[in-house]
Amino acid sequence: MSVNYVQLNQLQSIISNIFDIEERINEVSETLKDKEAILNKSKQDYIQIKRKCESLTEDITTLKIKHEQARILREDKEKQVELITVQREFDSLKKEIDECSKKEQNYLRSFNQKSAVLEEQKAKLEISEEFLQSQEEELKELKKQSEVDLKTLDETLIRKKIERDTLCKDLPQNLLFKFERIIKNKDGIGVVALHGIICQGCHMELPQQFANIVRKNEDINFCPYCSRILYYEESEEDEKIINQIHGDVQTDEKDDGFSIISSDENLFDDI
Ligand SMILES: [Zn+2]
Structure with missing residues (x-):
């Protein structure tokens, strides 16, 4: 799905x-x-x-x-x-x-x-x-x-x-109910983007494994911290993740991520 x-x-x-x-x-x-x-x-x-x-x-x-x-x-x-x-x-x-x-x-x-x-x-x-x-x-x-x-x-x-x-005719009733509740409790914002591993709703870092699931955009996933629905959106944060996967910790001074992204694009090809 x-x-x-x-x-x-x-x-x-x-x-x-x-x-x-x-x-x-x-x-x-x-x-x-x-x-x-x-x-x-x-x-x-x-x-x-x-x-x-x-x-x-x-x-x-x-x-x-x-x-x-x-x-x-x-x-x-x-x-x-x-x-x-x-x-x-x-x-x-x-x-x-x-x-x-x-x-x-x-x-x-x-x-x-x-x-x-x-x-x-x-x-x-x-x-x-x-x-x-x-x-x-x-x-x-x-x-x-x-x-x-x-x-x-x-x-x-x-x-x-x-x-x-x-x-929402195809949306399960309980999901709609949950979605409505989140929108009400979170000032009208119930769907937020995931940048890298960071939820753009609460700005918390999510576990890498969970972020990978979200990246697939196959199912509805809720942020474990703010409960909003997460969807993957390309961003500069992706670069950091690639570096982290390669054990290459990104720092502000060391900004050569572009070439790494280019060589490792395939990581996200199946999403
Ligand atoms: Zn969140």
């Missing part, structure tokens, strides 16, 4: 596209979810402020009534003063008037305080309402756009999957 690495590279590109599209679909859904979460939070904030305003309005109305009642009571008691002749009764009434007056002032103070807070909350409510409306508008637009985007993405995904299935 001869492995078609051009086809594997095409397959890799399609699988990478599929992953990108799936990620994009996920992103669109996540963005939509995030926006919905913001809108829900805005709604909750708005409801909370609205409730606060309602409660304050209720309190203010009650305080207004109580203040009015205290005022009426104080005025009644003040009128009674004119009718009193006994000092002791006068003192007692005076005390009651003072108490009414104190209550009246307290109610008024609370009324003013709560009215000020209510004004603040009303301003907040207005801002919150505007924000809520803008969020609702934005979500509406985003939903519309997401629908269009998702439709296009779904269509592209189906097309890409058909392309993938057509291209």
